Amino acid sequence: MPDAARLAPALPPPAIARPKPVWQEPAAPPRARSSAIPIDAVLFHVGLLCVCLAFLLPFVWMLSTSLKTLEGTSEYPPRFVPHPFQPQNYLDVFRHSRFRFATYTRNTLIVAFLTVAGTVVSSSLAAYAFARIPFRGRGVLFVIMLATIMIPFPVTMVSLFRIFRWMDVHTIAWLGRDNPLRMLGTFKPLWLPAWFGQAFSIFLLRQFFMTLPNELSEAARIDGCGEFAIFWRIILPLARPALAVVALFAFMAAWNDFLGPLVYLQLPDQYTLALGLQSFQSQHGGTEWHLLMTASLLVCLPVIVLFFLTQRTFIQGIATTGGK
Amino acid sequence: MTRQERRNLRSALAFLAPWLIGFAVFMALPIALSFYYSFCDYALTAPSRPPVWIGLANYQQMLHDELFWQSLRVTLAYAAMALPAGMLLSLGLALMLNANIRGQAVYRTIIFLPSLIPAAASAMIWLWMFNSRLGVFNHLLRAVGIGEVNWLGDRAALPSLALMSVWGVGNTVVIYLAGLQDIPRDLLEAAELDGADRFARLIHVTIPVLSPVIFFNLVMAIIGTFSVLTVPYIMTHGGPNNATYFYTMYSYDTAFHFLHMGYASALAWVQLAIVLALTAVAFWSARKWVHYA
Known part of the structure; x- marks a missing residue:
């Protein structure tokens, strides 16, 4: 796939190594024009305020609903400040008959933790090879790796499911029904x-590893370090910020994932939070909106x-x- | 190969081993299998039945499959709304947020926050906001005397979902902001000395320098649009009357509700082909408007 290959050279070396103000710091010296013409600033403020109000509306509505009674949610005209005020929802949501908050949280945390650990370990190993070991076929292999980012999940979804099922058929034949290698109906496929x-x-970490000076590895090599020792003792400690980014993204992806659990989990007891939120929507209509919003808020909270x-x-x- | 080369290859393979195994088992093998299945009649039934080769029949079936065309129409129509809206808004917001104004950090945080929200949770929030009797949107519309909109009804559902997607532009805004920081200041100052006003500088300096980033975001948006599933799955189940039956939903249903694994694989390959074609068009057009420094 030439596409990813062409995308790659377009990407300059990463900036994690040379932190630049992207966010909080005030943008260096004020530009002559923008502060000289206040009308611009006023227009920007008006525009940004409108957008920000619109962007905040869903949060406000969620928070407000989460503190209402069920009757309060169908009140007309609606109040943004709930009356009666029912913070009780935040306790009730843990005792809900269908939405098992504690179980879902535990499940999500197990999956997220194992995903983060696995991603950090395996990706940093591969990234090290791509960034710091000159070997034959590196370029081609790297392009193949990048190209896999473009493969949509549905392409592999069906056959992955098939592969996991095939593994199960065989492990059951050898080790019996309740063997620890079972895939489907467990968290393993996730x-x-x-x-x-x-x-x-791998791509992110590789970009970061490339920015570290080669002299570091050379010095270690002279001291008799092998490749793994260089990786473990020199590169990884320096790469902590990049590892943090990767861990953070992996956690968010696992916490937010909906399709994976939908495909692989079978019993309601195994649901993750993202999947479990659906249990508030009853088949017979009559959603408990106040509790659904309470739960949604609690699901968003850790990420925020x-x-x-x-x-x-x-x-x-x-x-x-x-x-x- | 020299001795050094051989040693390098050996250690590289050791480091790459986990990824290579993963690539083989979780990527290459599934891709190959799914390609094979796409030419098969393959139903995933309880006592499993082997796939039966049927040649191009799955692909031919698609031509006459109303649901396939409907889901393709829905996805393209959604892309036609959500893509330009998202691209324009994110670029506009980034330009405003890049200016040196007070409260910048607060604005940035507020605009970024929604893109953190899990899709399943935001689907719930918006489902509640779109609720035609009790939702906040219709309350507001009634308050200003416009009346009600059936947000998730036949006609409005797809535009509503596109509107909702705009809420998550924060990620793209951040990528633009990072790109904007890389614009050499002397370039802008030179343009200013030459008498270029704000707008001229935007068109002739900022946008061209930013064009690789715009292009990157465009490609990512194309890929993203074709994998929309969670939100319509939760909010509308593809309804009403399949008005929001996205392509990925059809793949998912075909595989895991109708258990037609062969047909589902064929659908996935057509999806990949469409995404690649659109990306290729983007790359082709990029030669005209993307400037690599």
């Missing part, structure tokens, strides 16, 4: 592939908190994906 390298993370804690790393990471 996290196991992460342990075998994730193309996008994580973002605020890691803002700089996070934004730098996204900027890198765009070829910075």
